[in-house]
Amino acid sequence: MLILDCSPLTLSADEAREKLLYLLTQLAYREGSFTLTSGRYSDYYINCKPVTLHPQGAYLVGSLLHGLLPPEAEAVAGMTLGADPIVTAVSLASLQRQPANLPALIVRKQAKGHGTQAWLEGPQLSPGTRVWILEDVVTTGGSALQAVERVQEAGYRAEGILTLVDRLEGAEACYQEAGIPFRRLLTIEDIRAYYRARHTPER
Template identity: 50%
Template sequence: MHNPKQRLAQLLLEKSYIEGEVTLTSGRKSDYYFDCKQTALHAEGGYLLGTLFLDLLPLDVQGVAGMTLGADPLVSAVSVLSHIQGRGLPACIVRKKAKGHGTNQFLEGMANFSDGMRVAVLEDVVTTGGSLLTACERVAAAGLEITGVYCVLDRLEGGRERLRDAGYSLTALFTRDELLRAGRGEDV
């Protein structure tokens, strides 16, 4: 059987990694773009992402959360796979803006959570950590305890430090160099 992390790296490089100058959400310029949704919405890619994240999560984690839109397929994959494995982790999605009608909430899926549940926050890519900190603030404000933050790609551009300063630990499946090495079949 193949190495799941190396296979995921191959898919990410094939579907999600684009070299060339781009402007990121943060406003910064970069020499590459990482569109994780292309891999996360691929059947095998979604399975591998869900499996690898689920393997990283401590057993005391009781649910997963993430900011829409990048984390939507990630939290869904982890939740579904956790059910198959008998772990049953619910997922919630953090809105960028409050719904504006009905319950006017920032978090969707809260009927599956109770106050004080321990959750992991998932993200596709971390650059400065700004949107991830917003997601964490909203999850904490909803009464959930954040045990850690996990991402597919840490761009190593200050996000990890910003999260640490706010009291959160970040675990990444890959940095850029690790992704490129794993995609070539090297161990990471």
């Protein structure tokens, strides 16, 4: 397993962002010829799970995303499966700083087939709790909006959407149209620039 050459616990925000870019380009990002789930062609592919499930990567993701949350945030939620490790990492990061003690909610893709038939997994929160929706990667924005709907149906307030990586393919405009605040840590161009700077042969 790839291990960073330093402890992420001691890094500044800028240093942490640099190390996270390194992990993403080493473990999550590939260039080539790829056919996506939609059937569309892409000249790159990104899967953040090898980073968000990496011990050091999870710490960096949790710390950096937590730093982008507004102080009034009271909980975080995300659509399974991509957001599962992210909401956990951000919740853990909230033990050390404000906004503090953020519970994590996981949004199911289908309602639970037994018992309470619930769409959300996690602690029961007070009605009107201010929840931020977390994503690993956003493309057109549909998945996060589904999570927004489920959170609202549960009686909570979906205050905004925060993503690790924005593919810059329409999600921001989608959220603006829906009236949902949107924040991102990185864009795909940040990752591509970092990757190419380190993989382009010198002439």
